[in-house]
Amino acid sequence: MPATLVAYGSLRSLATLPWQFIVRVYRGGLNTRNIPTLVFNFALNFFPVFIWLCVFKNAGLIPTSWRPLIHSKLAFLADAFMFGDSAGELHAQYGDSASEILRPLSWVSAALFAVLVCTVLPVSLWYYLYYCRRCQTNVLEPYAHLFHRDYRFSPTNRRVLLPFLLLLLTFSGLNCVNLLAWQRESNFTKYKDILAWVSYVLLHLIAPILTAVYLYVFQPPGTLKAFSLAMGAQNICGVFTHLLVPMAPPWFIHMYGVHDTEHVSYDQPGYAAGLTRVDSHLGTHLNSKGFHKSPIVFGAVPSLHSAMAVQCFLFLITRAAGTKARPCIIDSPITGSSFTSETESADKNPETDPNTIELQSLPDSSPDTSPDASLLVNAINPVRASNPSFQYGTPVPMGALNSKLMSIFHMALIPRCLGTAFPILQWWSTMYLDHHFRFDLFIGMWYAVTSHLLVNAYYLQPRVLKRWCDLRMGITEDTRKEAKTMGMRVFEDTNVEWFFDPFA
Numbered sequence: 001m002p003a004t005l006v007a008y009g010s011l012r013s014l015a016t017l018p019w020q021f022i023v024r025v026y027r028g029g030l031n032t033r034n035i036p037t038l039v040f041n042f043a044l045n046f047f048p049v050f051i052w053l054c055v056f057k058n059a060g061l062i063p064t065s066w067r068p069l070i071h072s073k074l075a076f077l078a079d080a081f082m083f084g085d086s087a088g089e090l091h092a093q094y095g096d097s098a099s100e101i102l103r104p105l106s107w108v109s110a111a112l113f114a115v116l117v118c119t120v121l122p123v124s125l126w127y128y129l130y131y132c133r134r135c136q137t138n139v140l141e142p143y144a145h146l147f148h149r150d151y152r153f154s155p156t157n158r159r160v161l162l163p164f165l166l167l168l169l170t171f172s173g174l175n176c177v178n179l180l181a182w183q184r185e186s187n188f189t190k191y192k193d194i195l196a197w198v199s200y201v202l203l204h205l206i207a208p209i210l211t212a213v214y215l216y217v218f219q220p221p222g223t224l225k226a227f228s229l230a231m232g233a234q235n236i237c238g239v240f241t242h243l244l245v246p247m248a249p250p251w252f253i254h255m256y257g258v259h260d261t262e263h264v265s266y267d268q269p270g271y272a273a274g275l276t277r278v279d280s281h282l283g284t285h286l287n288s289k290g291f292h293k294s295p296i297v298f299g300a301v302p303s304l305h306s307a308m309a310v311q312c313f314l315f316l317i318t319r320a321a322g323t324k325a326r327p328c329i330i331d332s333p334i335t336g337s338s339f340t341s342e343t344e345s346a347d348k349n350p351e352t353d354p355n356t357i358e359l360q361s362l363p364d365s366s367p368d369t370s371p372d373a374s375l376l377v378n379a380i381n382p383v384r385a386s387n388p389s390f391q392y393g394t395p396v397p398m399g400a401l402n403s404k405l406m407s408i409f410h411m412a413l414i415p416r417c418l419g420t421a422f423p424i425l426q427w428w429s430t431m432y433l434d435h436h437f438r439f440d441l442f443i444g445m446w447y448a449v450t451s452h453l454l455v456n457a458y459y460l461q462p463r464v465l466k467r468w469c470d471l472r473m474g475i476t477e478d479t480r481k482e483a484k485t486m487g488m489r490v491f492e493d494t495n496v497e498w499f500f501d502p503f504a
Contacts, residue, residue, distance in 0.1 A: 028489035048232020060295035072248040079437035084110035118167040126164040130155035174438040181431035197278040199429035211312040222464035234451035242299030249300040251434040270294030274433030306444030309423035316419030320412035
C-alpha cells in the first residue's frame with residue numbers, strides 16, 4: 001500500500017476521533033435511556049435543590065407580622081464564647097469594664113467546648129461502637145475494603161477514626177483561618193479582596209457543579225442523586241432555620257453595634273460588606289445591588305456557604321476514586337488467581353517487562369477457597385469484569401502506571417486536596433468579607449454532616465453502593481450496564497477504561 005494512502009488513512013482516523021468521542025459520550029450518558037427520560041431524571045435529582053431556591057427567593061413575600069423575633073446578639077455572643085474572643089470583639093462592643101470579665105470567660109468556655117463537645121463526645125461514641133459494641137466493620141462505609149486502596153479494618157484505621165475527629169478539626173481550622181481574616185484595615189488588600197470574591201461568589205456556584213460532574217463520571221450510578229439529596233436537604237433545613245431563628249451577620253454588629261435596636265427590623269436592607277471593596281476594584285455595583293435586595297437579611301445561621309463546601313468535601317473525600325498500585329494477577333489452581341509482585345512476575349517470565357504490566361486491584365486479605373473468593377476477584381479486577389476472555393497474568397502495555405507521576409491518581413490526591421481546600425477557602429472568604437462568624441460556619445458544617453450521614457445510611461450505602469457491588473460481583477445480573485460508571489461506558493473496551501473504575 002502506498003505511503004500516501006497510509007498517511008491519508010491515519011489523518012482520516014484522527015479527524016473522526018472527536019466525532020467518535022461525542023458519540024461515545026452521548027451513548028454513555030443515555031445508557032439505554034432516551035433524552036426525555038434523561039431530562040426527567042435530572043429534574044428529579046435537582047428537585048431538592050430547586051425547592052431550596054424557591055423558598056429562598058420567595059422568603060420576602062412572608063408578611064412581617066408572621067415572622068419571629070430577630071436575635072441580633074445571639075450569633076455574636078455564641079461565636080465569642082464557643083471559639084474565644086481572639087480579635088477583641090467583646091472589648092470593642094462592651095468596653096473595658098465588661099471585657100475584663102467577659103474575655104477570660106470566653107476562653108474558658110471555648111476550651112470546655114473544644115474538649116467536651118468536639119473531642120470527648122465523638123471519641124466516646126467511637127469507643128462505644130468499636131470497643132464496647134465491637135463492630136467489626138466501618139459503620140459509615142461498610143464497603144471500604146472494595147473501594148479504597150490498602151484498606152484493612154481496624155478501629156484506629158484513619159478511615160474509621162477521622163470522622164469522629166471532624167468536630168475538633170473544624171474547631172481548630174476555623175480558629176486558624178480566623179487569624180487571617182480579622183477586620184482590620186491593615187489586613188485588607190486588593191489581592192485578598194479578589195480572591196475572597198472568587199471563592200465566595202464564583203466557587204460557591206461552580207464547585208458543587210464540578211463535584212457533581214466528578215461523581216457522575218467516576219462513581220456508581222446513583223451517587224450523584226445521593227449528593228443532590230444531601231445538598232438539597234441541608235439547604236432546605238438551613239433556609240427554614242433562617243426564617244424561624246433569624247440572626248444578625250457580623251457586618252451588622254460591626255456597623256451598628258450589639259446594643260442597636262433601631263435597625264433590627266425586617267425592613268433593613270442587605271449589605272455586601274467586604275464585597276463593596278471588590279465593586280470598587282472592578283468599577284461595578286453588582287455586589288452592592290445584589291445584596292441590597294437580599295430576601296433574608298438576617299439569615300446568618302447556618303452558613304450555607306459553609307454547608308455546601310463541607311458537603312462537597314465529604315463526598316470528594318469519601319468517594320474519591322483512586323487507582324490501586326498492586327501486584328499483577330496470575331493463574332492459580334485454587335481460586336483461579338494468585339498474588340505476586342511485579343518483580344516476581346518478571347523473574348518468572350524474563351521476556352516480560354514489569355513496566356508493561358497493568359497493576360490490578362486486589363483484596364487486602366489472602367485468597368481463600370470459599371465460593372465468593374472468585375466473585376470478589378472478578379469484582380475488583382476491572383479488566384476481567386469488563387472482558388470475560390481476559391486471562392490473568394496477561395501483560396497490558398500501561399507502563400505509565402509505574403511512574404511517580406501516577407501516584408497522584410493512585411492516592412486520588414486531586415479530588416482529596418481540592419475537596420479539603422475548598423471549605424477552608426470558603427471559611428476564610430466569608431469571615432474576611434465580614435459575612436459570617438465562626439459560629440455560623442460551624443453550624444453550617446453540622447448541617448452538612450447530619451445530612452450526609454442520613455443520606456449515606458439510608459440511601460447511598462444500602463441502595464447504591466451495595467447494589468453496585470452486587471452487580472460487579474455477579475450476584476445480580478447486569479442487564480443495563482449499571483455496573484459501569486459514566487466514564488467506563490464512554491471509554492469501554494479501551495486502554496483507559498480502568499481510570500474511571502472505582503474498583504480499578
